[in-house]
Amino acid sequence: MWQLYDDLIDLIPEDVKVEECLLGCHWILVRSKAVGIAMTPFEGSRRIRNAGNLKGMPLRELASYIKSWNFMEAALGSAALNSFINCPKSVKRLEGYIQSEDNLNAFEYLKKQITGKKVAVIGHFPDLEELKDICKISILERRPSEGDFPDPACEYILPEQDYIFITGTTLANKTLPRLLQLGSNSEVILVGPSTPLAPVLFDYGVDMLASTVVTDNASLWKTVQECGCREIFKCGGKMVKIHKPAKDHIYKVASSK
DSSP, X not given: OOHHHXXXXXXXXXXOBOOEEEEOSSEEEEESSSEEEEEOOSSSOOOOTTTTOOTTSBHHHHHGGGGOSSHXXXXXXXXXXXXXXXXXXXXXXXXXXXXXXXXXXXXXXXXXXXXXXXXXXXXXXXXXXXXXXXXXEEEEESSOOTTOEEGXXXXXHGGGOSEEEEEGGGTTTTOXXXXXXXXXXXXXXXXXXXXXXXXXXXXXXXXXXXXXXXXXHHXXXXXXXXXXXXXXXXXXXXXXXXXXXXXXXXXXXXXXX
8 A cells, every 4th residue: 555655755865955944734745856735635634743853854755654544644645746847847758748737627627528427526626516517426524514525435446437527635645555546437536735746646546636836836835834725826826637548538538428
C-alpha cells in the first residue's frame, strides 16, 4: 500500500528545502520550488511535528509526512509534495502527455463524455447537483449531506461505474489505494488542488490528473491567509489537466463505451 506514497516522495530531490508553510482555514500551502496546495482536513489532531522548525527542513522529509496518520500532518506532506511536483515549469515539461490549461474544472471539462454514464464522485465538490440532469451520479462523502452516500458505500458502488472522480485528499487520508483497486474497470480522474500532477500515478490506475498550479504566489498566499476558499482559483491558482498517454485520449475512450 505504501509503494504509491514512496514513489511520490522519491520524486523530491534531497537538496530542496522548505522555504515557508501556511496552514489556513481551508488550504495548506508549502513554498519550495513553487507553492504547493492541499486541503486542510476537518477531522483529527491540529498538532504538527516540528512546528516552528519547518522552514529550512529538507522538503523530502516534510513530504514524507504524507504517510502520517495525523491527517493534518499528512495534508502538510501533500502540500510539500505539490510544491515541487506541481511547479508550473515542471508541468509544462511533461512531454508526451496531453495537457489542458483551459481553467475549466474536471467536471466541466468532461461534461460531454460523462453524459448518460454512471458516474461516482468521491468528495462532495461544489455544484455537483448540476450534473444530476446529464448522468447517473453517486456522490460519496465522509461527512455525507442529504442525498450523499457514506464513504463505506464505495465497496458496492465503484465497481459498477463508467467514470470515477476521486478527490486528491484521499492521498492524505490513505483511502486512495483501495479506491483505485475498486475503480480498476472505470475511467479514473484524480481531482482537486491536493492532487499531484505526477505521471507515476498513471501506473496505479489513474487516467487523468486534474489539479491546480500556482501562477501568482503572492496573491494566492495572501488569499489563503485571509481565509479564502474558492477564491484561490481567481487569485493565482490555475486549473491544469494531464492525461495518461499509454492509451487513447480519454475522449476516444469515452466515445467507444
